[in-house]
Amino acid sequence: MRMTRQEILEKLSEILEETMGEGSASGITEDTVLMDGLGLSSVDMLYLIIATEESFGIRFSNIGIMDLKTVGEVADYIEAKLK
């Protein structure tokens, strides 16, 4: 599946809205910090990544929640997996 960076970010925002509730993704940028910025707990992060895996059809392996600090880092990982 080929996706542009912008498409990945839009889809990530949709996933955030779906899993964390309406308004949770408003104003997010690539630099938005997931845990400290959006106030996600470690379980929220796991939950978010599971939804991302299902949505993009990829697997997050050999990586932990602390390795994905910002929205941009999640997008980087997805981009690399989709290549």
Place this chain on the structure above:
Amino acid sequence: MKEQKSNKAPLFSFKYFFYDFIKLGVFLTGWLWFRPKFIYLSEAAKKKLRGGALVLSNHTSYLDPLYLIYGLWYRRQRFVCMKEFYDSKLRGLIFRLVRCIPIDRQNTSFDSLRLITDALKGGEVVSIFPEGHIDWSGDIDAFKSGPVLMSVLSGAPILPVYIEKPRRAFFSRLRIVVGEPLDVVGTCGRRPAPQKLSEIAALLREKELELKKLSEEELRR
């Protein structure tokens, strides 16, 4: 409650050789020493677990996994342990041989989560201490919501168990209080909001406190 895939592990299995070896050792020596007393919350709690299930217990000593082996003597269990322990040379060897599942508490990996949910989906019993640490005072701290997520992803029920370790070795008995299995997916569905996971974790802690109370009442009798 949806019936989980049954654990079809044979009576003897190389995969479980060391687990069975330790379990046998525990039974032969520990049964006389600890004289475990089983207390069940209800008739439903007496029903033996079939298929995949997540066992949650309070954690007040290093011996708790051994006590849990008594509690669910009829099933092999896989314990979730700290990655630091699992990776250490000598101690880690035992953890690896008995097929523990390591989890990095500081940087939980998605692979650990998958290992646990795959084991549960495969019909295994996974045991975890949801407080995330040993509470030496004997209190029950807040439960983490990770185990609830594991239950949601695998569809396996959660069985709360309370361990009351012997207060004086040999002179007092080990008490194991078994609660009723909770069908988490049946309670909150396959796609609960993250907030719901925390609510279920709090509910499970309430159930654990109920088991603790039952144990104390039993002691007063």
